Amino acid sequence: MMWPFTPAFPLQIWPSQASVGAREMDALFLTELGISALMVLLIFGCIFFFAIKYHRRSPNERPRPIRGGIMLESAWSGIPLLVFLVFFFWGAKIYFANAAPPKDAMQIYVIGKQWMWYVQHPAGQREIDELHVPAGRDVQLILTSQDVIHSFFIPAFRIKKDAVPGMYTTEWFRATTPGSYHLFCAQYCGTSHSHMIGTVYVMKEADYEQWLAGARGEPMAVAGGKLYVRYGCDNCHGRICPTLSRLYMQQVGLADGRIVRADDAYMRESILDPGAKIVAGYPNLMPSFRGVLSELEVLELIAYIRSLGTPALAGEGAGIGAGQGLGTAAGIAAPDAREQQGNQNATPPDANPHVTQSDRSSEIQKREGGEVRTQ
Amino acid sequence: MPSTSTYYKIFALLMILAFATTGIAFIDLGIFNPIVAMLIAVTKATLVVLFFMHVRYQGRLTFVFAIAGFCWLLILLLLISTDYLTRGWLPLPGAIPPMGF
Amino acid sequence: MAASTEPLVGRTPNYLNAEHSVKSWLLTTDHKRIALLYLVSITVMFALGGIFAMLIRIELITPQGDLLSSDSYNRAFSMHGIIMIFFFLVPSIPATLGNFLVPMMVGARDLAFPRINLLSWYLYIAGAAVMLYVMVTGGVDTGWTFYAPFSSLFSNGRVTLTVVAVFIAGFSSILTGLNFIVTIHTMRAPGMTWGRLPLFLWSHYATAVIMVLATPVLAVTMMMLGLEHVFHIGIFDPALGGDPILFQHLFWFYSHPAVYIMILPGMGVVSELIACFSRKRIFGYGFVAFASLAIAILSFLVWGHHMFVSGQSAYAGMVFSILSFLVAVPSAIKVFNWTATMYKGSISYDTPMLYALGFIGLFTMGGLTGMMLATLGIDVHVHDTYFVIAHFHYIMVGGAVMAYMGGLHYWWPKLSGRMYPEIWGRISATIIFLGFNLTFFPQFIAGYLGMPRRYHAYSPEFQVYNVLSSAGASILAVGYLMPLIYFFWSMRYGPRAPANPWGATGLEWKTASPPPTENFEQPPIVLEEAYHYSDEEAPIA
């Protein structure tokens, strides 16, 4: 009988380090490992030493009790606490760097589905259980799930993020070393959870360009434009419903007086639950597309709306109605007047990154988006 | 033990507060509507706990046990809102969950 | 019990021989008998959970997943988790040793509510029966964490009944906690002030607080989940506007404190063992006592560290991370004080002490890896990998189960009136320690390499560590079987135990082994502090 155990030598004891973040995390981990090893040695050493040195020699021994000293107690609570604080700040620094992707990162959409990873590049390339990325560039993944919670885990990059149904989460990395790496689903998701795995290919820039050229597919904005026509969205939008032109990242005044930013989450909600946030001055006419559109189609529609442009004069004041409290009248209700009114309000502090970022992505997609509109 | 007249007085107070809470709900106080409603509810609950449930007439231990549950509920509410209140804070293009507020 | 104390066929009347009918056991309100009922039932559940663990370990010897189907594997680890957590670890020390000892240590005849104590056991049995029914009718595949929307809308296992079982078992745990709190508050013997309470009682008090205040949240969450599973209407389904992450918040609001329900009683046991076998008062008694309460309170503030990659806000992650570091401080205080207690002690290596020393070492390792998991940046990588599995097994098995075994050996003479064979005890303690480390240490490495948990098939480079782990698990199983055998043996053939075989302090040792039904011949009066092994006093350290 064949013994199925064929260990891979040399034995792997450390995961490959293939991203900038991986190096930073390993440094922190090694530090904590070192301190922990010292602590374990100290405790085990004391136990062994005391156990031998103070071994009971006669059954009638009565050692004198020692009351604890406040100094000693403070020392061994205070010193660990200080060490912990250092670890906390160090860890938080890495975590926040991890949580906020650079503004100019290239974006790739990932949809988890029992039991596969569907990867969609904005320019149209589609992959299943594979992810091709260039080395040396920041890549942001935008994750969602079609059914249950999954988790997109690339050990070589030391990143992991849950893909949660009904919301978009994100993670990013800058791969350093070309090669192929594991991709796992880390959140238990049912029967074939352990088969929801794949490969991440980190490629040299030139190879990546070649791959891009070879992989076929329709750009997301184009696909979204087709959906837009197929579902008859153009019958109403721009006529009796708010226009979608230059809507992306616009401040929108709602019927109930609130003001929201037309980001991806807002668009997703407005497609699936149109009644949830109604634009001021418009009737609640739109049917829900929940169950009609797949997660991918929603993303494509959002990509299409992005390709229709972001607010003009974005740098100075993207927000119409923002900060007005009663911003309904000046909001999206009067889109044609937007350019003139655009700079009347201060920009919200966090508006700029969005605008810059989405300007870039709309640049990529402008060509194809334009074609769709003329169909 | 309180006398019966104390009970009647407390009951009258509770009645006033009950009608007050309904009445105030029809006045537009903006964000203060739920706050006022909750303050009145806490007042009513305190009256019931102190007088009807005799906490006022018992030792400190009973008092601690009476409020422990509410304190723990506050922990739950407070820490859970650290998530929901801050979900939209980080400017993440395309990654803002719908449940944040 | 006013009647004669005359020897009855060479034996004094005690709680074991007071009555013999089945009814006298099943309807007993004697806390000692209920403790034994619990002991038998949780041992059965431990064995069941262990069988599932062995299935998992055998499956994982090869990477291909060729022994069990994916679905069976998922059911195996789910049943292992649910049975071990809700039906073994949560009731383990409190419901057996705690039930037996809390009244005796405070110097009372029974718990404050003996009938509620019996009800708690029946609730446990009802929950366990439902769980067994689930097991024989196909099992459940949600994992013990029941994450929505998988468990509520997608799972094909018996979710509803499992949720009912956990709900019922939760109430059993609440009633135990309620009984402990009231007993420790109101039934202490004259002279038993809070400052004289054995640390076992301090830690059980802290445990009871968690049981009473955390478990109801689990109960209501399970209820919501069950309703959502049955009617497909609920509050966690994103398609209906719900937030699946809310389930995780509510679930961990119970389940993180629940970790301390499992470990705090173990800390109490270890405090007793270290003091007894070093013949010394616990170093920094007050600090250890208050560390228990601090852990109980802080444990409620840290649940979000299970959710660093879940989509929870990064700011919430920061709050939960720093609070998690804070809860590590009282645990560290305990470890240092136990170690310091041994300094200039009179140390003997009886079996319970071996378990206690093993506990300190393994708990230290579990705690330090917990510190790594509380670090935001590191958790992102190791979350949901075998690193986490190894970490919590170091706490749960290396901590809680080691303490449970140590406590069982220490108080076995009191429970049964017989001594176990000391040499076999030491051998099995050593085997368990070695087997445990061989089982779980390789999982740290596999986890850091990136092997995700709950994987039925895995990548071949992890195989070395899985083979080591499975080998260790079989050694561990032998280690656990040995006490089972010699405890049974000792009930009939073991030498009779004196009232105080270890020369320990504490009220439970001042009465006969096994104790009479009323615990004490005379209501005890306490005149000295806990762990009063010597009248002399050394200068303050």
Next chain:
Amino acid sequence: MPEAAASPIHSRMKHQFETLAQQHHADTLGMWVFLGTEVLFFGGLITAYVLYRTAYSAAFAHASLTLDIVSGTVMTVVLLGSSLTMAMAVHAAHLGHRKTLAVFLILTIVLGLAFLGIKGHEYYQKWEDHHIPGPGFVWDGPDARAAQLFIYFYFALTGLHALHMIIGAGIMGVLLLQTALGRVRTYTVEISGLYWHFVDIVWIFLFPLLYLVDRHK
């Protein structure tokens, strides 16, 4: 009063206690600990409700308007009244006035049942209006999904509360029986009273949370 000479009915001391005072202390404390558990039992659900209400404030406000504020207020008054009668019953038990105790127990039960009756009528209205969460849910407002969540919480919270009311009424019934048989014990009444007041307090919070979300609109 004809029964002025009566004395409080003492509990039989259970074997595990040394004194009656110790037993009473333990019983009272036990009930308070149990109520602490109950606070978090409702608390988990209320937390979820508060979060969703903040997330879907407009829809929840709208859905809340479909609840009948008159019946809500009446229920509050009825329940507060039952708290008063309960307090009076405990008072009578301490004085050993058996007849007064019986009368107040009956009043408490009647008020409790009245509350449940109104609640039942509300549920029936919801059934008539097809406001039952599930496939048959009909909603003419803008955000049916969030409205359904609100109605779900309405049923979950008030249903759980009504369950506690039914248990409470059952306990009162047993007490009444014991009073009639002359076997009622003062501390049993006192502790049952704590439970009854607690159920009342839950409603004190549920009423503004559910019925008064945004009435002024």
